[in-house]
Amino acid sequence: DAKTTQPPSMDCAEGRAANLPCNHSTISGNEYVYWYRQIHSQGPQYIIHGLKNNETNEMASLIITEDRKSSTLILPHATLRDTAVYYCIVRSLQGAQKLVFGQGTRLTINP
Amino acid sequence: EPEVTQTPSHQVTQMGQEVILRCVPISNHLYFYWYRQILGQKVEFLVSFYNNEISEKSEIFDDQFSVERPDGSNFTLKIRSTKLEDSAMYFCASREITGLGGYTFGSGTRLTVV
Numbered sequence: 001d002a003k004t005t006q007p008p009s010m011d012c013a014e015g016r017a018a019n020l021p022c023n024h025s026t027i028s029g030n031e032y033v034y035w036y037r038q039i040h041s042q043g044p045q046y047i048i049h050g051l052k053n054n055e056t057n058e059m060a061s062l063i064i065t066e067d068r069k070s071s072t073l074i075l076p077h078a079t080l081r082d083t084a085v086y087y088c089i090v091r092s093l094q095g096a097q098k099l100v101f102g103q104g105t106r107l108t109i110n111p
Numbered sequence: 112e113p114e115v116t117q118t119p120s121h122q123v124t125q126m127g128q129e130v131i132l133r134c135v136p137i138s139n140h141l142y143f144y145w146y147r148q149i150l151g152q153k154v155e156f157l158v159s160f161y162n163n164e165i166s167e168k169s170e171i172f173d174d175q176f177s178v179e180r181p182d183g184s185n186f187t188l189k190i191r192s193t194k195l196e197d198s199a200m201y202f203c204a205s206r207e208i209t210g211l212g213g214y215t216f217g218s219g220t221r222l223t224v225v
Contacts, residue, residue, distance in 0.1 A: 034213065036213070038154070041148075041200055041219065041221075042218055042219070043115075043202045043204075043216030043217050043218050043219050044154060044202070044204075044214075044216045045216070046212075046213025046215070047213075049213065087154075097159075097206075098144065098156045098159055099144075099146075099156065099204075100156065101146075101154040101155070101156075102153060103153055104153070
């Protein structure tokens with residue numbers, strides 16, 4: 001599975017857009033980029049995924065660079081409840097398709 | 112929204128005892144997983160299960176671990192002889208067989224071995 005690199009921590013003001021970067025320079029052509037988050041000690045929560053096009057859902061937007069070597073998760077109007085650890089994961093479509101979690105980015109939303 | 116349910120939420124056990132952690136995956140999901148997270152560390156893959164057999168396991172998943180789907184709804188993780196270092200949050204997850212949708216994780220079982 002391709003590795004990802006994320007900053008260990010970020011801060012964002014409440015109401016602002018939070019932009020979380022991720023590098024995945026060794027991603028292969030059939031691997032998707034997934035984002036999950038973990039609030040305190042709860043189970044990881046799926047946010048969004050994409051292959052090469054930008055994606056948007058009710059939670060977030062995902063911007064993937066044209067060369068697919070990096071991506072950015074955007075929370076458009078961050079709230080205090082968005083404080084969590086955010087994981088960028090590259091998912092293989094082969095085999096059991098397990099998720100391999102890194103250390104993620106600890107995002108703190110400040111009032 | 113469908114949920115993955117895990118019981119118990121917290122289990123305390125003595126070292127050397129057997130524990131069984133239980134999970135009820137989402138009903139139309141066919142891939143099941145166990146992950147664990149030691150306090151302060153990252154989420155680690157343990158095992159995946161499909162079609163009544165293990166499809167992949169990590170090096171953490173040694174002979175003291177086993178998984179079972181005893182009926183049509185439950186998915187269990189058994190630790191035969193617990194050690195202090197087995198203390199962790201254990202998360203069950205499931206996903207559909209097709210499509211690219213995300214996994215759904217349960218809220219976890221906190222296992223404390225004393």
